[in-house]
Amino acid sequence: MKIWRVMELINWTADYFKKNGIQSARLDAELLLGHILNKSRLQLYMDFDRIVAKEYLARYRELIKKRVERVPIAYLTNHKEFMSLSFYVDESVLIPRPETEVLVETVLKLQSDGSQVLDLGTGSGAIVVTLAKQRADWKFVATDISPEAIAVAKKNAQRYEVAERIIFLQSDLFESFDESMKFDYIVANPPYISSNEIPTLMPEIRDYEPRIAIDGGPTGLNFIDRLVAEAPKFLTENGQLVFEFGYQQDDTVGNLIQSNPQYTDCDIIKDYAGIERVVVARVGSRGG
Ligand SMILES: C[S@@+](CC[C@H](N)C(=O)[O-])C[C@H]1O[C@@H](n2cnc3c(N)ncnc32)[C@H](O)[C@@H]1O
Structure with missing residues (x-):
């Protein structure tokens, strides 16, 4: 041999x-x-x-x-690095992407003390665990529609000893919430790829990453439409909604927010490749 x-x-x-x-x-x-x-x-x-x-x-x-x-490397090694932390990943969660680091960095730059933060669609917990590691005085709720994803996020929260500051909840967007729950920041990296684009993706993504994590419906905006419409009810006065969106969705996302009178302003942030990637939208009364 x-x-x-x-x-x-x-x-x-x-x-x-x-x-x-x-x-x-x-x-x-x-x-x-x-x-x-x-x-x-x-x-x-x-x-x-x-x-x-x-x-x-x-x-x-x-x-x-x-x-x-074509099984992705991260699923074979059960590991993906995100913001210099090592996350456990398997086929029940999206593999965290470098673009999403821009979302986390944007949230870390916002002014607030003792913030209450909601991470919607937490997946591996990449966003919530990184924020919890960096902000010891913040409290978090992390949700996902997938119970398998919640189990992975919990595992990562335990790995970095932040699990006691995160409440995990299985929920279809805000369905399991009551309106007394208010957050200073609602953050999300939603599924935003349009359904007809999915067959054109690399096999690593198309065949192995969870469909529910990437498929945003016919226009890619199913989750985003609901998020923008429903988030204001769960934000504190001057609370902010911060979420990632897809390639060339910046105009649509900007219009969606500007046409909703509950938001006062919105900023679009670019990723490291110079592509519009993250929106920060503030609620409050316009001109007030
Ligand atoms: C693009 S992945 C983001 C995962 C993780 N936050 C990250 O950035 O790596 C979207 C996540 O949203 C979850 N999701 C999809 N539809 C949902 C819904 N209606 N309500 C809650 N979570 C949902 C998926 O299960 C998936 O974990």
């Missing part, structure tokens, strides 16, 4: 991934082997000549097969 050493195995796998149309072939080969051997990429390079034991080879082979079937 052939003996495989670390670097030779990575080279073979990267080549195999490339032939199978995986774009980040070498990186993926390294990440998967690092996951199996519990080593960083740097450690792999330092151990380049080390023999890989048979049982690790068998596990690596399984992951290679799944990656070629």
